[in-house]
Amino acid sequence: MPNSNDLAPHGPLSGITVIDLSRILAGPYCTLMLKELGARVIKVESPGIGDDAREYGPFVNGKSAYFQSVNRGKESIVLNLKDEDDKNIFRKLLQKADVLVENFRPGTMEKLGFGWETIKKDYPNVIYASASGFGHSGPDMYRPAYDMVVQGMGGIMSVTGHPGTPPTRIGMSIGDIGSGLYATIGVQAALFHRQLTGEATKVDIGMLDCQLALLENAVMRYQVSGTAPGPLGARHPSITPFEAYKTKDGYIIISAGNDGLFAKLAEALENPGWAENPDYSSNDNRNKHVEKLKIEMESVLTAHTTSHWIEVLDKFGVPSGPINNIGQAATHPQTIARNMIVSVDDPITGPMKVAGNPIKISGFEDPETRDPAPNLDQNREEILRELSD
Structure with a gap:
């Protein structure tokens, strides 16, 4: 399915179609990055409010700026995957897709009839990427999780802040963003593997795993000393000054x-x-x-x-x-020179500034403007028309 968005950046993933069942942040951040690299992303949202992030503020003229920031340039279609007619539409989407991204709890996709074993058998070209709280194995795999849950469990809060102060959350959603970035890396590696071998694979990302991976030398210091590191304020634990x-x-x-x-x-x-x-x-x-x-x-x-x-x-x-x-960071001359603040021209909110794409690749443009995030079910007619061709 070709990318139909006029303002979509034409990147190295142009021609790749991603079906995005994810919501809120971890999965949507992965698909945002795939979109920024040129892929077409079709959000399949549930009836009602769709992606929960549509209800998160701040709001501009009734539209979520939070949702806008991580879903710009995507398309939206509402499907009830418990309804057989809508399942048939979803099956048609999968026939034309390269990647499926979801961040449900393990077992949910199986209940809907679209688990990895089914995808592998019926849609052998589709890479299946999951970003869940604890991954698809281990004793906690079925537990629900949000960003702050894995920040706490993964140890990163224990080394954040100043000694003797209450627990401190990282100032952004590192649990979600970290897993979204690792999922993006995994999807691109799987695309390369498919190109080499013809085999589509499953990418299994656990948010807790990603927190451990991001701890870098804190894990090493614990293994060497046997003592768990603590918070040091703004100081590096191994380098001075x-x-x-x-x-x-x-x-x-x-x-x-x-x-x-x-x-x-x-x-x-x-x-x-x-x-x-x-x-x-x-x-x-x-x-x-x-x-x-x-x-x-x-x-x-x-x-x-x-x-x-x-x-x-x-x-x-x-x-x-x-x-x-x-x-100050958003208006710094270096930020502006690197096109790290881009404009989203939305007919509802008006022009809105959001963070740009830090991945600059020679031979591909990095436009100053992006398409807006879709309204719920906005692209239904166009997508159904494509599927009927």
């Missing part, structure tokens, strides 16, 4: 990730002797004296503003930056 430091008017991030950069930092802060101090002569020693070094650094940094020090550190090639709020 690598955190937020006070300045005259706020904070600055300084990341001196090796001995060479630390020597440049010491020179930039007019304390070249730090690089020769035995307490700071290696990263391991700096980690052992992290609080002492922070006090010395801040005694210098608080004499001038954040912008002053960024200018100084840039001259020495030391990585640094401010702590921006969302408005």
